[in-house]
Amino acid sequence: MACLMNHDCLGFGVVQVMFFICMSMRVFLLLPLVSQAADPDQVQDFCVAVLDTSTLGNPIINSGAFPCKPTSEVNSEDFFFDGFRTNRKKGENNTTSNEVLFGSRLTQGNVLTFPGLNTLGIAMNQVQISPGGLNPPHLHPRASECGVVITGKVLVGFVTSAGNVYYSKNLTKGQMFVIPRGLVHFQMNVGRKNALIYTAFNSQLPGAVVLPLTLFASNPLIPEEVLTKAFQVDPHILHGIRAKFGA
Incomplete structure (x- = not known):
């Protein structure tokens, strides 16, 4: 009670409170700097992409998003994607086959193949690699990547931009990996059976620069x-x- 009535004590308490408020404001101001995603934040529940000749000719518009389909025209099918089914036919527009050159096949689940991803800032790929096959060195300019091995034994590696340091590990079923945004990386099947990998990205359209094809x-x-x-x-x-x- 004596301290509560003492002006020195009250002054010390005010100083503490003001210090706490100032520090809190500093943290608050820094939050936008550390919470930015690869794609712009969404401003509505969903925005199913309109993919037609006008938008595909200029794929990234409106700050990284495609125009929205009118809500009245949206249906359940817009939020589901069956492109990763293993019984799909070769040559579908979401499948990139490197089977002859590299022994791998990539199926993309991005906004161009799954319009429901528009503005959500996420995408996935399915990677199938034959024994001895390779998902060749490449990079994603707009996204970081994480992945999980479903079957097989896979060598996953990437190289840093600072010092060209090479990191790698042989992974088997259930093990995950992460590739920082924009770094050159690859996956190679070092086992005796087919390998299956699923990868995820923090962008609806991460992009891919496949070095052998880009250069040669x-x-x-x-x-x-x-x-x-x-x-x-x-x-x-x-x-x-x-x-x-x-x-």
């Missing part, structure tokens, strides 16, 4: 003198590599 099969082709200088090889070696990619 671009359209139009990167000038020969650039690649021979970069890789320190003779032109005939470059021609041989390009021929494998049909370039």
